Amino acid sequence: MLTVRGITKQFGDFSLKNVSFTVNQGDYFILLGESGAGKSMVLETIAGLVKPDSGAILLDDHDITREKIQHRRIGLVFQDHAVFPHLKVRENIAYALHGRKFSTATKKTTVDAVSRQLSIDHLLDRRPYSLSGGELQRVALARTLVQEPRILLLDEPLASLDNRLKTELRALLRSIHHNGHTLIHVTHDYEEALSLGTRIAIMDKGTVVQEGSPENVLLHPQSEFVAHFAGLRNFFPVTLHTQQGQNWAQTGNLKINLVTEETRSEGYILLRGEDIILSNDPVDTSMTNNFQGKVTEIVLSRYGNEVTINIGITLHALVTPGSVMKLGLSVGKEIWAHFKATAVKYIAR
Amino acid sequence: MKQTTTINLVFIFFGALILLFIIAPLLGMFLKTTPETLFETAREAEVRNSIWLTIWTSLAGTLFFAIAAIPLSYLLARYEFRGKKLVTGIIDLPVVIPHSAAGIAILGFVSRDSAIGQIGSALGINFVGNPAGISIAMAFVSIPFLINAARDGFSSVPVRLEKAALTLGASPTRVFFTISLPLAWRNILSGLILMFARGMSEFGAVIVVAYHPMITPVLIYERFGAFGLKYARPVSVLFILISLSVFILLRWLGREKK
CATH class of the missing domain: 3.40.50.300 (P-loop containing nucleotide triphosphate hydrolases)
Incomplete structure (x- = not known):
């Protein structure tokens, strides 16, 4: 020691x-x-x-x-x-x-x-x-x-x-x-x-x-x-799964799609707050990670408004004050969070 | 040269003059000496003995003083201390003072009346008129060349390598002998050759301390004084040839092996 x-x-x-x-x-x-x-x-x-x-x-x-x-x-x-x-x-x-x-x-x-x-x-x-x-x-x-x-x-x-x-x-x-x-x-x-x-x-x-x-x-x-680490608050220990060339990370009951060349199954995922898109209704886009959850907190930070959403894990999205107004976001509101599989970073342990 | 401008032509002209200035007198001397006279001179015992004496006294002085000069160079390369500028100034002193004056100083230092002279007498050595005195005089005027070259060599060894060796369990002594010294060796060798060469060519300081036994520069001077230019010339040519051969050999031995 x-x-x-x-x-x-x-x-x-x-x-x-x-x-x-x-x-x-x-x-x-x-x-x-x-x-x-x-x-x-x-x-x-x-x-x-x-x-x-x-x-x-x-x-x-x-x-x-x-x-x-x-x-x-x-x-x-x-x-x-x-x-x-x-x-x-x-x-x-x-x-x-x-x-x-x-x-x-x-x-x-x-x-x-x-x-x-x-x-x-x-x-x-x-x-x-x-x-x-x-x-x-x-x-x-x-x-x-x-x-x-x-x-x-x-x-x-x-x-x-x-x-x-x-x-x-x-x-x-x-x-x-x-x-x-x-x-x-x-x-x-x-x-x-x-x-x-x-x-x-x-x-x-x-x-x-x-x-x-x-x-x-x-x-x-x-x-x-x-x-300062970008999106650091969206940081979760996960296990990595691969099937037919598709990768996803499992945390609790949640399956998060991602792209990685790593093969080690234990690791973390990182997601930048500004890569999370919020909407009131489900949308049909190329994004493969779409989750519904409840807003638990809205905090003004130096980079914009940090909106905390519980989707089974606690997700922190970064949006402009204008977006908060436009979507009528408030604590307790049900909302959709979307992000691309390529926005998820996997770090093997 | 990419472009020949007027200024470059002027520089080349001056450069050629300087080269000529160095080569012409030597070449003249060589041309005026026939192979026969050179051969005859080489057979004279007095000449042969003096050349041999010059080589070994300079070599002995260089090696003896290197033992203390190399550690000093290391200290100068590695440490900052109060009075460092003064120390480096003192080291360069022999280069700037007249060598006859240096000879007088050394004579006072090693004569029988001095402490060193008395220690020498007790050991049965009289430095004045002795090869040991010649070595000391040669080393005095040539040691700055070794110290400065070795200091540059040690300075160029990254301190990190020494630190790495310490973390690998080596003592500071082992670090010096296995890392610092081998990596600075090329500069040190170059310094040793310079010191040796400078010592061999010394005249002023040596003649004051020891006219006899006669080193070659003194022999050349004596032949010139007693018999004139014609008799001094073959010894000079022979000595230059031998000196050149020795240095080429040393450089060749110390060349970088790929």
Whole structure:
């Protein structure tokens, strides 16, 4: 278990202010925030590369705040990989095994095993300059995993990868997590956070503003940064079903049509409030998601009127004040909500 | 060149003049030396001994002082501290002061009366008129080349790589020897070659500290003084040829391997 307690650090104009959170054994912990929020600095502080002005870091109840970097056994994968350019892939991976009481044969077996796990065993004799971004990321991961870190820190590990590689690497990170590793993953991408995290902490302007389960953090946003995610309030845990090429998400008794290439059945759906169309009567359009429900609340927000409708789940639609007038919307009124299958975003877990 | 403008033509003209200015005297000297005289000169024991002495004293000075100069370069590349500008100024000092004056300073520093001289005497070494004194004089005037090149080399090594190595459990010492030093090596090697070359060609500082044993630049000067241009020329040509060969060899050994 890692406890970060009241970390404060002044760094030029920027400062970390009283950063606190707890990561339990086996957590996939996400630090989510915009760039410049101080996420990377928190990672570097945990790893020991940055010394905090005050506060404490405890790993398994042992204070490591002043412990030397090389004695912490905390793995850190840098955003730009930081693979040693003058060493072969094999030497990069074996770097952390130096000085530990391993025979040459054991070292080789360890390197081979990790590189097989990360599917880079065919690259062992290559030099880093000849590798792609995705391959470098895997080498950096392998190099860190080989030292059996007590906790693995990842700084924006998917940021520089294209979509196909992102999906591959997400699967890899999930399998590392399932193998029992505790991870802290820094990202600015809420999709990444939802897809991988078992717990999420939101960072904003050098401090942690919220911490909790993904559902809890995103359904009850306590900061503008979280609330800013478009349509975030329409966020539901679902199971994905596919039949004859058609996808739908099941939540309770509700079936919501959607389009996705994902095959993992557990996940979330997201729907932007402005993609929901309201009408007094059923309409015949190309939209395949049409639900009747009761208006439970109408609130004026900075983006328009947020109309809350209970259709079995609570849907938040964003409309103009003019539309509220035109449809004669009021609390308790029965109304139809429509949205396209392509407006529904599915995020696999 | 995409376009030949008047100004470019003027620049090319001046450029050619400068190249000629460097090549013409050397070429003249080479042309005036016949292969026979060169061969005869090469057979003289005095010449051979002096060339050998020049090479090894410069090499020894370079390697000995590199042990302390390379760590200093690392500090200068990695840390900001009060008085850093003063330190870099001090390092460049040997380049700007007259080398005969540098020789006088070193002589005072290593003579028998000085602390260093007394330590040397206790160990049975007299630096004045000794190869050790020559090495010190050579190193004094040439060490800025090594420090500056090595500092540039260390500066070009991303700090992140050193940090990554630390998180992989390496001690700062291991990080220096396995990451920083190998990645800065090309610049350091280039600095070592420059220091070695500059040391070999030193005359002013060495002649003050040790007229004997005679390094080749002093031998050339002595032959010129005693016998004239004609006798100094073959030694000069031979020394230049050998120096060039050594540097080409070193550069070739240190070339980037693909």
